[in-house]
Amino acid sequence: MPDGVRYYFGAEARLRRAVEDVAMSVFAGWSYEEIATPALDYFALFDRGMGHGEAQRAFRFTDTDGRLLALRPDVTSSVARASATLFATRPRPLRLCYAASVFRQRPRSHAEWRREWTQLGCELIGAAGAAADLETLLITVEVLEQLGLAGRFRITLNHVEIFNGLAAQLALDAAAREEMRQIIDTRNTDALDRFLAARTQSAQTNAAHHPLTRFTGQSDLIAAAR
DSSP: TTTTTTOOHHHHHHHHHHHHHHHHHHHHHHTTTEEOOOOOOEHHHHHHHHHHHHHHOOTTEEEEOOOEEOSSSSSSHHHHHHHHHHTTTSSOEEEEEEEEEEOOOOOSSSSSSSSSSEEEEEEEEEESSHHHHHHHHHHHHHHHHHHHHHSSSOOOOOOOOHHHHHHHTTTTOOOHHHHHHHHHHHTTHHHHHHHTTTTOOOOOHHHHHHGGGGGOTTTTTTHHHH
């Protein structure tokens, strides 16, 4: 068998199915409609939807007319296209959900890595503000509690504008932005120090950016981030 894929059998297969069923049941209870997206699509869709760096991890090949195709590395990109085309005239917000296999190449250095796994998700499209954020958080909590994990989980919130503001302040081009994003995602403090030292003259500026790889905590972290 190729690396990064495996069989599921018996109790393990039943558990996988049960997790999917619980999640999809909760989504349906919140009026989310299931959508099934193609496992095979044009690479350009994911390149635009995920960003070039992430999309490069897709399995790519060409069809007979020379167009570059990819096995689906993500579901959100396909859902976003459907909302803008197939469902363009539907009233907003749209509530769509899915349980689907996704395929990505992973570096061999990971302690445990997969080339295929199941992505469960729901997409709330055309709604904004605190009510929309709260809806998705409540759905997440309900799924985890119905799986018997009450009191044993933590939800992590991120905000991309913190990263965008720093990238703008440093006047990074697209390639450098992607490099910094990957460094921060992997919390590689040494690599971030080297990256910033090469682009800033002030040691004080470096020190101010340094905590980025360690910004993990609870509500008191917001003041530190500011």
